[in-house]
Structures are given as structure tokens and as C-alpha cells.
Amino acid sequence: MSNNSMIDSSDTAPSTGSAPADQTRLLLKSIRRIVRANDLQSRALAKATGLTGPQLVILTGVAELGEVTTQALADHADLSAATVVMVLDKLEQRAIVERYRSTSDRRIVYTRLTAKGAELVNSTRGLFGAGLVQRLAALPAARRQELIENLGAIADLVTDATKTVALD
Amino acid sequence: MSNNSMIDSSDTAPSTGSAPADQTRLLLKSIRRIVRANDLQSRALAKATGLTGPQLVILTGVAELGEVTTQALADHADLSAATVVMVLDKLEQRAIVERYRSTSDRRIVYTRLTAKGAELVNSTRGLFGAGLVQRLAALPAARRQELIENLGAIADLVTDATKTVALD
DNA sequence: CGTTAGTAGTTAGAGTTCGAATGATTAGAT
DNA sequence: ATCTAATCATTCGAACTCTAACTACTAACG
Structure with missing residues (x-):
């Protein structure tokens, strides 16, 4: 189980003394494990529910925030605006959300759930x-x-x- | 700052009582933040050093493990074998690593650093x-x-x- | 020997992600 | 009023990731 491979850390350790080189490596390893688990989970979810991880994240975001701009959604979901747009495209195609421009400021696009989307949220939220x-x-x-x-x-x-x- | 949007949690909470719904949401949020930070860091690294995150991870893996099989590298790096192969292709093209088949079992492919690769490891490891x-x-x-x-x-x-x- | 099963690596295909460039619209300054 | 700068959303191009085939090879068993 444990592999103490005794890697030569030679002179990599700086003189500062605290030098958490091994700790950093451990931390990075954990991060990679988490990133991967996230990816695998997303794929499994897609297979099980038809919605991928990010789709579900955005969907939940819309459910929680109500009428919401693209950028606000991006902030909420920790994704770039570009990614959010792509996800919203798919959700809109499937009539899960709908988008419309603000009348007061025509740059802004609001997104909200459709009735179908609201239903979907209730049925899948627990699965998340x-x-x-x-x-x-x-x-x-x-x-x-x-x-x-x-x-x-x-x-x-x-x-x-x-x-x-x-x-x- | 805080948006208590009063989402109707209605009957979503199971009877178990412990029901850490908010905690789960918080945890998932942190995970997405970490995943994103990982991605951004990888891109920044690529711009700064010419090596992307996974490339550096694999490179470091080879440096640590010495002669190593593809699968062992995949386990070490928490990536699928397919991804490792793709990364190794690129590293090999740039003469950073080299691959050769085992003579005793011709299915197995070993990877090791080239001299150039060893140099690169020393110069970039601290940056990681x-x-x-x-x-x-x-x-x-x-x-x-x-x-x-x-x-x-x-x-x-x-x-x-x-x-x-x-x-x- | 020869057939069958299992293993290591690879390729093919689909999906996510981001930054940078673009288009449309608004706000501000002169 | 007009010109410039800023803002919001979107599109484009490139990179990574995975699973599911597929190839090559070895082992095991009759």
C-alpha cells in the first residue's frame, strides 16, 4: 500500500528550514485526485441522468438565483463566462432554461428556468x-x-x- | 454580499435529521473552486514555461520513478492511461523523454528521461x-x-x- | 501445437474548459 | 451631439480528459 520510494530530494530543500516540499507534493496529489474524481463523477452523472456535471451546476445555479445574468452565473458556478454560454446553449436547446435580453440595457441577457426546467431541478437535485x-x-x-x-x-x-x- | 434567496427546500430534507444539504453545497463549491484553480494554474504554467500542468506532472513522475511503465505513470499521476500516452507523445516529440519496449515482454513500454529532460526537470521543478x-x-x-x-x-x-x- | 483468455498500450471520438478576439450597446467627456 | 472607453455576451481555436474499441503480445490449458 505505502510506497516509501526514498526519492533523492538532494538539494531541492531551500535553507529556510520550513521547506514543505513533501507536503506540497502530497497536497498537489490530493488536488489531482479531487480533480479526477470530479471528472469521473461528471461523466457518470451524464450517463445516469442525461445531464453532465456543469449542466447540473448551472441548472442549480439558475434555480437558486432566479433571473440571472450570464456573468453572475459564471461567478456562482466558478466557470468562465464562455463556458456558461456553451452550457446555456445546450440547456436552452432542450427547453430547460430560456434567455431574453433586458429591455433597459440590451447588452444584458437574463436566464431563467422553464416549467420543464423547474421540474427537472426537483427530480435531479437530490442526485447531485x-x-x-x-x-x-x-x-x-x-x-x-x-x-x-x-x-x-x-x-x-x-x-x-x-x-x-x-x-x- | 449574502443572498438569502430563501430557496424552497420544501420536502427535500430527508427525515434522517443529519441532512447536511448546505454543507454538501459548500463542499461542492469548494471542489469547483479547486478544479478551476487547477485549470488556470495549468494554463499560466504553460504560458510561463512551455509545459502544461499535466506535462509537468508526468515529467516529474518519470523523474521520480525512473524507468516506468505507462500504467504505473497513470496511477502515479491520477490520469487515465490514454491521457498519459498523449502527454508522453508530446514529451517524446520534444526529446524530453524516450520510450522503448521491454525485451522480455514486448507488450510493455518503458519511459525514461533524456539528458535534456533531466535538465528540464531541475530547472522547472521549483516552479511547480x-x-x-x-x-x-x-x-x-x-x-x-x-x-x-x-x-x-x-x-x-x-x-x-x-x-x-x-x-x- | 492451437485455441482462448487476459494484459499493456494505443487510437478514435465526444465533451469540457479557458483566453482572446468580436459585436453590440451603454456611459462619459467634450 | 458625437466620439471614446467600458461592459456584456458570444464565438473561435487550442488543450485536456475520459471511455470504448482495437492491436499486439503473452499465458494457460487442452
Whole structure:
């Protein structure tokens, strides 16, 4: 199970002493695992429900936010506006949402659920991360809270770190 | 800032009582943030170094594992074998790695670094997640440890949850 | 030996994602 | 009033990812 491969870290460790090289590697590994799980989950969801992960995310976003602009939806879903547009195109084709331009400012496009969309939300919302809910529920409340808070902290950390790439 | 949109949670909450619906939503949100940060970081890295995220991950994997099979690399990097092959194709084109078949079992393909690849690893390894390292180093050691352990636990959780999609 | 099953790697096809460029519309300055 | 700058949404091009075939090869069993 455990592979202590004894990699030569040689002189990679800086003199600062804190040098969490192994910790960083571990963290990056966990992130990749999470990213992959997310992808796999999305595909499985698509097969099971006909809606992919992002489609469901956007759909839920529209359900929660009501009449909503594209950009607001992008912020809410943590996706770029371009991606949101693509997802909305598909949802609109299937008459799950509808879009219309604001009359006061014709640049703005609002999105809202159709009746069909509202139905769909109710029937699929429970499915969204169902396995996760079960596993979370199995944990003590305090532990659950701890995990979620720490995950949020990590998200802050990496989001922030995105802004620092190669500043020499 | 806070939008208490008063969504009708109506009867969605099961009778179990624990029902961490909000917690789940929060967790999924954090996951999407992490996924996105990962993507953005990869693109920024590509622009800065000419190597994309996955390319660097695989490259580092080869550096750590030495002579390594495609599948072992896939496991190490948390990617499918297909993706690894595609990445290796590109790295091989650029003479960063080389591949050769095993003589004892001709199905097996080993990958190893070229001299050029070894050089590249040394020059870019520090760049990999540099922003993250800084931010981690700024934290107290105990806190750092806590975050990393909990992230690992989350990764276990979601990896595991992938196997459960829609079992009624 | 020869057929069958299993394994390692690869290719094909479909889907997501982003940044950059574009079009339309509005707000602001002169 | 008009010209310029900013804003919102969208389209375009490139990259990554996966699963599901497919090929090549080895092993196992009669």
C-alpha cells in the first residue's frame, strides 16, 4: 500500500528550514485526485441522468438565483463566462432554461428556468453528489464541519496561488 | 454580499435529521473552486514555461520513478492511461523523454528521461506550485499539517463517492 | 501445437474548459 | 451631439480528459 520510494530530494530543500516540499507534493496529489474524481463523477452523472456535471451546476445555479445574468452565473458556478454560454446553449436547446435580453440595457441577457426546467431541478437535485452526502452523513458532525472548513481554506489558498505563477 | 434567496427546500430534507444539504453545497463549491484553480494554474504554467500542468506532472513522475511503465505513470499521476500516452507523445516529440519496449515482454513500454529532460526537470521543478509553497510556508506547521491531512481525507471521500452515483 | 483468455498500450471520438478576439450597446467627456 | 472607453455576451481555436474499441503480445490449458 505505502510506497516509501526514498526519492533523492538532494538539494531541492531551500535553507529556510520550513521547506514543505513533501507536503506540497502530497497536497498537489490530493488536488489531482479531487480533480479526477470530479471528472469521473461528471461523466457518470451524464450517463445516469442525461445531464453532465456543469449542466447540473448551472441548472442549480439558475434555480437558486432566479433571473440571472450570464456573468453572475459564471461567478456562482466558478466557470468562465464562455463556458456558461456553451452550457446555456445546450440547456436552452432542450427547453430547460430560456434567455431574453433586458429591455433597459440590451447588452444584458437574463436566464431563467422553464416549467420543464423547474421540474427537472426537483427530480435531479437530490442526485447531485448523492454518494458524497451519504459519506458525509456517516461522519460525526464536528468532523464534517472540520473537513468542510479546511477544504474551503484550501480553495482560498489555491485560488489565491493562481495569481502567483513565476514571479522570479 | 449574502443572498438569502430563501430557496424552497420544501420536502427535500430527508427525515434522517443529519441532512447536511448546505454543507454538501459548500463542499461542492469548494471542489469547483479547486478544479478551476487547477485549470488556470495549468494554463499560466504553460504560458510561463512551455509545459502544461499535466506535462509537468508526468515529467516529474518519470523523474521520480525512473524507468516506468505507462500504467504505473497513470496511477502515479491520477490520469487515465490514454491521457498519459498523449502527454508522453508530446514529451517524446520534444526529446524530453524516450520510450522503448521491454525485451522480455514486448507488450510493455518503458519511459525514461533524456539528458535534456533531466535538465528540464531541475530547472522547472521549483516552479511547480511555487505560489502554493509560499503560501503554505506562511502558515504554522501544525495548521499546514492539518490542512494537508484533511485534504487527503476529502480526496479519499470523493474518490470513493465516485463509485456511487445513482443507486436508488 | 492451437485455441482462448487476459494484459499493456494505443487510437478514435465526444465533451469540457479557458483566453482572446468580436459585436453590440451603454456611459462619459467634450 | 458625437466620439471614446467600458461592459456584456458570444464565438473561435487550442488543450485536456475520459471511455470504448482495437492491436499486439503473452499465458494457460487442452
